[in-house]
Amino acid sequence: MAKGSDERREGSGDDLAGRLDRLDKALERRGAGRDDGAGSGPVSSRDAQGIARGFRLSTEMVAGVIVGGGLGWALDRWLDTSPFGLIVLLLLGFAAGVLNVMRAAGIARHPGADDHPPL
């Protein structure tokens, strides 16, 4: 009887170590992103991440349109095809901007590794 309970306790000790190990791994997997924001002062890290994400999404869209428009304008000046280069590349720029935003939001897959978390 005593031996049995000893064994069981031993077993549960092993189990606890195993669970702690798994918890450590789970925390490590999730916690990295959360710890990052914690150094940013009184505003909670979730808010901080949200603000960062908002800033990012807005500029991604604008940048795509600017680059598309700029390329189109340059192409028009170079090849004298005004206004078709601007029209086509501006539209492509819009598409690229939307793609940027979807990638930044984590809806579309990133071209590189596909397992990193979106910000």
Next chain:
Amino acid sequence: MAGAIDPIHQFQITPLLGPVTNSATFMILAVAGVSALLLLGSRERALVPGRLQSLAELSYEFVRGMIHQTAGKHGMVFFPLVFSLFMFVLFCNLLGLIPGSFTVTSHIIVTFALALLVILTVIGYGFAKHGLGFLKLFVPHGVPGYILPLVVAIEVISFLSRPISLSVRLFANMLAGHITLKVFAGFVTMLSAALGGVGLALGVLPLLLTIGITALEFLVAFLQAYVFALLTCMYLNDALHPGH
């Protein structure tokens, strides 16, 4: 009076000592600050770190975690670059918050140069490591042939827009924040100058707002440095693994 509360005045570049401008001075100060923090912080090498040492270790761990999270263990080749960029941007942002100082990162030419450094590193390292295989970055998997030219064009524009979005984000945040601060702080003096005692009493409101915005600006200063470094990591990740 108009000159005293001109919100754009603070961004003017003026020579301080011969060819050294105020912008260059604050860049030097930022580099000196980072160096001082790390050199003084790593001098003691105590097992139980003191304040400076914990700060230095914290910043190291922070950037290391960021790289591991986004680019994996192989990303550590880029640790010196990412760490330098993060600390430089962070110190420039924070130094700019000292009243009367100059914010280096509020000029797009500075942030664009930093973003260009990142993107040229991505291109250079990508081609050096993968050769022409780096171009696979622009060709997504499983796209039917007839639509491929369109998708590749969009991918190329998306890639080219990265330095723009990286630099515009940092510059616009710093510029807008400092203009807002100056405008609201200007309201205090304008109210009291225009309305006397009543204005002075009313001026408490924009003053409170200015305090709130200052706190927000500290958050933004840190966040933008963080976002800049994080996106740098993600772009460098493309250079490490351009395939799918």
